[in-house]
Amino acid sequence: MGTLFAMKVAFRKVVLPGEKKRLVAFDHKIFRRSDWFHLNDWDRYESYWMLVNGRRVGCCAFERAADFEVDPERASAPRCGSLYIASTGILPQHRGKGFGVRFKRWQIAWARRHGFTRIVTNCRRSNRAIIRLNEKFGFNILRSTTSNYYRQPPEPAVVMELKLRS
Numbered sequence: 001m002g003t004l005f006a007m008k009v010a011f012r013k014v015v016l017p018g019e020k021k022r023l024v025a026f027d028h029k030i031f032r033r034s035d036w037f038h039l040n041d042w043d044r045y046e047s048y049w050m051l052v053n054g055r056r057v058g059c060c061a062f063e064r065a066a067d068f069e070v071d072p073e074r075a076s077a078p079r080c081g082s083l084y085i086a087s088t089g090i091l092p093q094h095r096g097k098g099f100g101v102r103f104k105r106w107q108i109a110w111a112r113r114h115g116f117t118r119i120v121t122n123c124r125r126s127n128r129a130i131i132r133l134n135e136k137f138g139f140n141i142l143r144s145t146t147s148n149y150y151r152q153p154p155e156p157a158v159v160m161e162l163k164l165r166s
Helices: 020-030 039-044 099-113 128-136
Strands: 009-013 046-052 055-064 082-090 118-124 140-150 155-163
Touching (some): 020 039, 020 055, 020 082, 082 099, 099 118, 128 155
Antiparallel strands (some): 055 082
């Protein structure tokens, strides 16, 4: 696809319900089976495609006024000013090319532009790449031992936070 600087990178909001099946198929290409969102999970998120030269390379899912929940099925009280990044993924063939950095920079700018004061996200403890990327952008680990949050294989979640302003 050439160098990152020579490519046209854009971010486009996912149109639901029309693109829901595309989201599911994309999710299946990025994550292991046990980490897939179910079809109807996508309804609660505001999702965005990362497009490179018009092709889908990545996807993310936001939940406004939310926080990380140990039990995602449990409803929680809204947390004003908090943006939960429920998912960020880059297709495997496009990893290691700088797209993750570009995507994270865009996510943070998007959160600031929409008035959020905090971003929270989580990942598998073994996902060192996203942990390092988040740390590069100033995220701090809140909890590194949310035991067995992930099921197959069982693994703790690392919960990270970026405070955007007081």
